[in-house]
Amino acid sequence: MTQRGLIVALLCSCLLLTGLATRNRDVTLLSLPFLVYLAAGILRAPSVDEPGLAAERAVTREMERTEGDTWSVAGEMRITIRNASGQAVLLRLVEPVQPGLEPLEWPDLERDRGVLSGWLVLGAGEERAFRYAFAAPRGRYRWQAIRVIAADPFGLFASELMLPALAELEVQPRAGKYRTLSLPPCATLHSPGTLPARLAGSGTDFWGVREYYPGDPLRRIDWHLAARHPGRFFTREFEQEEVADTGIILDARCKADIRLGNESLFEHSVRAAGSLAETLLSQGHRVSLLVFGDALATVFPGYSRVQLQRIRHCLANAKVGLTDSRVTLGYLPLGMFSTRALMVIFSSLAPGDRVLFGRLRARGNQVVLVCPDAVAFATPGVGPEMADRLALRASRAERRLELRKVAAEHVCVVDWSVDRPLAPLLQDALRAGRSSLGRRGAIR
Amino acid sequence: MTLRHLLWAACLALALLSLAAAFVLYGGSLGPVRWLGAGVVLALILGLSLGIRTSEMALPLACLVGLVVMGATSLLLGAPLYLAAPGVVAALGASDLANPPVGLSSGSSSASNCRHERVHVLWLGLVLGMGLLLVASGSVISLDIPFLPLLLFVLLALFCLDRAFRRVKGG
Numbered sequence: 001m002t003q004r005g006l007i008v009a010l011l012c013s014c015l016l017l018t019g020l021a022t023r024n025r026d027v028t029l030l031s032l033p034f035l036v037y038l039a040a041g042i043l044r045a046p047s048v049d050e051p052g053l054a055a056e057r058a059v060t061r062e063m064e065r066t067e068g069d070t071w072s073v074a075g076e077m078r079i080t081i082r083n084a085s086g087q088a089v090l091l092r093l094v095e096p097v098q099p100g101l102e103p104l105e106w107p108d109l110e111r112d113r114g115v116l117s118g119w120l121v122l123g124a125g126e127e128r129a130f131r132y133a134f135a136a137p138r139g140r141y142r143w144q145a146i147r148v149i150a151a152d153p154f155g156l157f158a159s160e161l162m163l164p165a166l167a168e169l170e171v172q173p174r175a176g177k178y179r180t181l182s183l184p185p186c187a188t189l190h191s192p193g194t195l196p197a198r199l200a201g202s203g204t205d206f207w208g209v210r211e212y213y214p215g216d217p218l219r220r221i222d223w224h225l226a227a228r229h230p231g232r233f234f235t236r237e238f239e240q241e242e243v244a245d246t247g248i249i250l251d252a253r254c255k256a257d258i259r260l261g262n263e264s265l266f267e268h269s270v271r272a273a274g275s276l277a278e279t280l281l282s283q284g285h286r287v288s289l290l291v292f293g294d295a296l297a298t299v300f301p302g303y304s305r306v307q308l309q310r311i312r313h314c315l316a317n318a319k320v321g322l323t324d325s326r327v328t329l330g331y332l333p334l335g336m337f338s339t340r341a342l343m344v345i346f347s348s349l350a351p352g353d354r355v356l357f358g359r360l361r362a363r364g365n366q367v368v369l370v371c372p373d374a375v376a377f378a379t380p381g382v383g384p385e386m387a388d389r390l391a392l393r394a395s396r397a398e399r400r401l402e403l404r405k406v407a408a409e410h411v412c413v414v415d416w417s418v419d420r421p422l423a424p425l426l427q428d429a430l431r432a433g434r435s436s437l438g439r440r441g442a443i444r
Numbered sequence: 445m446t447l448r449h450l451l452w453a454a455c456l457a458l459a460l461l462s463l464a465a466a467f468v469l470y471g472g473s474l475g476p477v478r479w480l481g482a483g484v485v486l487a488l489i490l491g492l493s494l495g496i497r498t499s500e501m502a503l504p505l506a507c508l509v510g511l512v513v514m515g516a517t518s519l520l521l522g523a524p525l526y527l528a529a530p531g532v533v534a535a536l537g538a539s540d541l542a543n544p545p546v547g548l549s550s551g552s553s554s555a556s557n558c559r560h561e562r563v564h565v566l567w568l569g570l571v572l573g574m575g576l577l578l579v580a581s582g583s584v585i586s587l588d589i590p591f592l593p594l595l596l597f598v599l600l601a602l603f604c605l606d607r608a609f610r611r612v613k614g615g
Contacts, residue, residue, distance in 0.1 A: 003505070004505060007505050007508070007509065008536075011508075011509060011512050013602075015512070015516060016598055018516060020591070020594065020595065020598070022520060023591075024519065024520060025582075025583075026519045026524075026525040026528070026529075026583070027516050027519050027520065029525060029529070029578075029579045029582040029583060030512075030515060030516060030519065030525075030528065030529060030532055030579070032575055032578040032579050032582060033529075033532070033533045033536060033571075033572060033575025033576065033578070033579065034536065034575075035575075035601070035605075036571050036574050036575040036578065037536060037571050037572075037575065038605060039605065040567060040570075040571045042605065044567070088559070088560060088563075090560065121559075121560040123559065153560070153563070153564045153567060154540060154564075154567075154568075
């Protein structure tokens, strides 16, 4: 029963009771029109068991849009409701807006806080379509059913129906290749690739000369050297070119994120991780991903565009979670990463996270920490008072100290202010990491 | 102006005239209270008339409750049933027409909506007419029923209504 039905029933009951209490026939008789009105509502109330209604959804993705610092994808949802029953029905469509979605236009519908709704009358065999446009930030959106409320024409009795109508939309992070990034890791995988491996092999760059062994190809014999040393042969060697193995770890814990208005520090890390993965995969390297949030989301090592799709899908689903402050990066399972992998960790660090770097170095991994500068990110939101400024200075000093401690564990640290491009910083860090192998890391 | 607007205006006018007349003509012994009653009826009718401009359900419903209370009060003050009952029935009709469940006021004018509106108005007329007929026949027929059987009869009627509703809802 709707609010209207309830009030009419209450009025009817009150009139009856008042008539009985005052022994006034006229007041009692006054309740009769309301009784008839209620009875007509009951008679015309729709049947719930056989509504004969069907619905379908269609989501279309239109274009990317940027409003201020907020990036999203504009799309359109089209809802079609069909009445296959033999009689006209009065329906109210109720469409809760998914968290994160922002409705842009909703013709034929009304918006009340987080719900779009609209009344419609569907004749027998008729169908009607509603549409609304929305902006969706990165994420995965899934619609299962459409909620409709079927009511009698007087609006006294209503029944709620859930009409199955599936739809799904995945908005992947806005990422692009870093044009300037070329990866020089310390260790490579023994598979043909594009990176000089500092090993003699079958590459194109000259590496050295050694004495000829039976079985060496004749085209590699250095005839000039052979002419200078009669009776001996020498073979030219080239530098082996191999692929790199890179493991990306994305910290999605609540304590590693800061929100300032619509902007989130975590979104910058997601975009950077996506761009890095795309760059490395386009160069033919092997890439894996681990997102550490409420649950562990993993993409096992792989190559090619299929792997890029897997990584983008994983990043689209990445959400900030895990509010337990006792959980540190030290708990991360590292079995999926090879010991020869270059580990790139996107984290703004929290106390206790340094354990991870010790573990990775002990395994023999080369480690790069990309640490988004949370203090610089939060600075616009800090007040002008002296206490605030002092707090900011203290936070900055504490962060520098923490980064130095990490760098002392032979980790290349990239201190990344998110308004600056990451690629040059990463490039410098990787070059420095290669040249300072075995030495102490540095903050870039 | 649609049929719905015309009927709504007619219902409002009828409700105002009959309820205000009931207070003015039959509240003579109460002095200024009769004018106060007519004023309250006028205010409630104005409130009900605002309801057609908003999609909010609360205002017409509140005004309907107020008008029914005023109708019952006028009956208790001695006004005849033929003045109060049409007023209350017209107020019920006006509140129904002010807030039809379908958003017809939002400019939607599909064939289904027009057909639905016609059927709705027809049903409303039928229901209100039947209600008035029952009231009229009830005022003519005089039955002397003791209080307890009457109360039991009312409870039985409510129970039947509830069962009927459940049956319809369950298909």
